[in-house]
Amino acid sequence: MRRAMNIAPGRGTRLLLALLPFLLIVCVYALGSADRRAANPDDKLLPPFAEMADTAGRLATEPDRRTGEITLLADTAASLQRLVIGLAVATLIGLALGIALGILPMIDATFGPLVGVLSMIPPMALLPILFIVFGLGELSKVVLIVIGITPFLVRDLAMTVGAIPGEQLVKAQTLGASTWQTVLRVVLPQVLPRLIEALRLSLGPAFLFLISSEAIAADAGLGYRIFLVRRYLAMDVILPYVAWITLIAFVMDLALARLARGAFAWAYDGARRR
Amino acid sequence: MSAITVRDVWVEYGDQIVLEALNLDIASGSFVTVVGPSGCGKSTFLRMVLGQERPTRGRLLLDGAPLPAEPGPDRGIVFQRYSVFPHLTVLGNVLAGFEFAASPWLGTLFGAARRRAVEASDELITAVGLAAHRDKYPSALSGGMQQRLAIAQALAKNPKVLLLDEPFGALDPGTRAQMHDLLKPLWRQHGMTVIMVTHDLKEAFGLGTRLIAFDKLRHDPQAPGRYGARLTYDLDLTRRRPTPVAPVPRANQDSHSGTSTLPLHPRHST
Numbered sequence: 001m002r003r004a005m006n007i008a009p010g011r012g013t014r015l016l017l018a019l020l021p022f023l024l025i026v027c028v029y030a031l032g033s034a035d036r037r038a039a040n041p042d043d044k045l046l047p048p049f050a051e052m053a054d055t056a057g058r059l060a061t062e063p064d065r066r067t068g069e070i071t072l073l074a075d076t077a078a079s080l081q082r083l084v085i086g087l088a089v090a091t092l093i094g095l096a097l098g099i100a101l102g103i104l105p106m107i108d109a110t111f112g113p114l115v116g117v118l119s120m121i122p123p124m125a126l127l128p129i130l131f132i133v134f135g136l137g138e139l140s141k142v143v144l145i146v147i148g149i150t151p152f153l154v155r156d157l158a159m160t161v162g163a164i165p166g167e168q169l170v171k172a173q174t175l176g177a178s179t180w181q182t183v184l185r186v187v188l189p190q191v192l193p194r195l196i197e198a199l200r201l202s203l204g205p206a207f208l209f210l211i212s213s214e215a216i217a218a219d220a221g222l223g224y225r226i227f228l229v230r231r232y233l234a235m236d237v238i239l240p241y242v243a244w245i246t247l248i249a250f251v252m253d254l255a256l257a258r259l260a261r262g263a264f265a266w267a268y269d270g271a272r273r274r
Numbered sequence: 275m276s277a278i279t280v281r282d283v284w285v286e287y288g289d290q291i292v293l294e295a296l297n298l299d300i301a302s303g304s305f306v307t308v309v310g311p312s313g314c315g316k317s318t319f320l321r322m323v324l325g326q327e328r329p330t331r332g333r334l335l336l337d338g339a340p341l342p343a344e345p346g347p348d349r350g351i352v353f354q355r356y357s358v359f360p361h362l363t364v365l366g367n368v369l370a371g372f373e374f375a376a377s378p379w380l381g382t383l384f385g386a387a388r389r390r391a392v393e394a395s396d397e398l399i400t401a402v403g404l405a406a407h408r409d410k411y412p413s414a415l416s417g418g419m420q421q422r423l424a425i426a427q428a429l430a431k432n433p434k435v436l437l438l439d440e441p442f443g444a445l446d447p448g449t450r451a452q453m454h455d456l457l458k459p460l461w462r463q464h465g466m467t468v469i470m471v472t473h474d475l476k477e478a479f480g481l482g483t484r485l486i487a488f489d490k491l492r493h494d495p496q497a498p499g500r501y502g503a504r505l506t507y508d509l510d511l512t513r514r515r516p517t518p519v520a521p522v523p524r525a526n527q528d529s530h531s532g533t534s535t536l537p538l539h540p541r542h543s544t
Binding site: 165172184186189190264265267269 | 346353360427
């Protein structure tokens with residue numbers, strides 16, 4: 001008998017195994033939904049798939065009577081705008097600060113401990129302050145995402161820079177590189193693959209902060225919508241929205257993973273088991 | 275010209291003395307091999323010449339001027355590992371040396387300047403026998419090929435001094451012999467001073483024009499850090515037999531006599 005850790009599935013089996021849990025969840029849900037409907041035809045907790053598809057189709061195609069916009073698209077656009085701006089700003093700050101902390105001992109001595117302390121502040125505890133300072137508009141939501149994920153990015157990238165062998169930095173100097181040239185040609189390219197990995201890990205928290213801030217004060221957005229219709233127990237809206245949010249996050253994650261492997265093939269040469 | 279002068283250099287880490295009373299004159303164009311047991315300060319000496327470390331006392335001069343306190347393009351280095359940039363191809367690794375010098379802000383060359391630099395790089399890549407692999411990343415190269423690349427990279431700056439820190443320590447004997455055949459003509463051709471730290475005595479005698487050995491002559495069991503390593507052997511290898519270069523500095527209370535106990539010869543050494 002081979003050890004369990006040595007038994008790996010083939011290609012076809014892998015696909016089948018991957019689909020299995022999904023199918024199982026769908027089946028359990030369908031059975032539960034049918035069960036509840038049989039007991040109470042007005043049940044709202046577990047709407048059947050047909051009803052959810054119906055509602056989702058309406059939200060995705062028909063303009064809202066009040067605003068004249070297609071609800072799902074308007075919500076998605078509003079949320080994605082906040083998310084992408086937040087991620088972009090956090091990335092830029094994280095990259096600049098992370099590299100500076102990682103390569104410049106003076107900067108590390110000055111700001112390292114500060115970053116360490118700041119990263120321990122729960123970002124959600126700052127949300128009231130952000131609402132007070134930046135108002136209830138777009139800015140406070142974007143700032144929450146930035147505050148939420150930047151400390152992680154800074155620390156992660158500073159550690160990545162710290163993990164570059166000292167030999168390489170010395171080598172760069174013996175090739176005549178200045179600090180700036182070393183950063184640009186040696187450090188930055190080696191940090192970029194890890195930046196993308198760190199961004200992938202940040203997607204979850206970023207969505208968390210987005211939806212939280214939208215839930216509290218917004219007039220459009222994916223988080224705003226699900227918290228709005230919660231009052232009417234509109235599970236036929238909430239569940240498709242949750243699925244849609246998940247799909248967006250999943251596709252973003254996949255795209256980043258592909259980007260990392262495509263653009264930085266040198267970093268993935270047999271480095272990992274899977 | 276690239277003569278190195280070491281005058282009464284001591285290296286101490288706190289209470290621990292690593293090197294003591296080091297005096298050396300290395301002539302321009304010599305190939306100096308440095309041997310000694312682990313922890314005797316060979317690498318410390320190399321790092322000092324490199325500019326990564328500073329002597330606690332004493333002076334280090336390159337052509338009569340104090341050595342800069344940080345690594346620079348006048349001193350090339352090949353480490354045992356991690357010498358090449360993993361994110362650049364073979365060509366990119368060699369090209370980098372030319373690009374740093376010519377493009378202070380972008381560190382990248384374009385157009386005609388780039389073509390010239392690529393030509394010069396290709397020449398070096400061919401010289402170390404990597405022409406067929408010029409577009410590969412280091413992860414696709416064997417250990418020996420990576421060291422060849424590191425040498426080509428260092429030669430791009432035409433350094434006065436080339437420092438080698440156990441460069442072939444991780445290679446198999448066959449590859450090591452190839453590297454020796456590669457290195458010697460390159461050293462002659464570029465006319466630079468080479469300082470090579472090695473554990474392999476045969477290599478040290480075979481390659482060098484001068485061999486220096488560090489070792490701790492005195493030992494205090496109560497305070498292992500009290501005494502540092504000194505220069506114990508300094509041999510001229512260009513004569514018919516290895517000949518002591520200068521009287522070796524001795525510790526006062528140390529009684530065993532000096533250079534007459536030198537049975538070192540390549541045939542006996544490994």
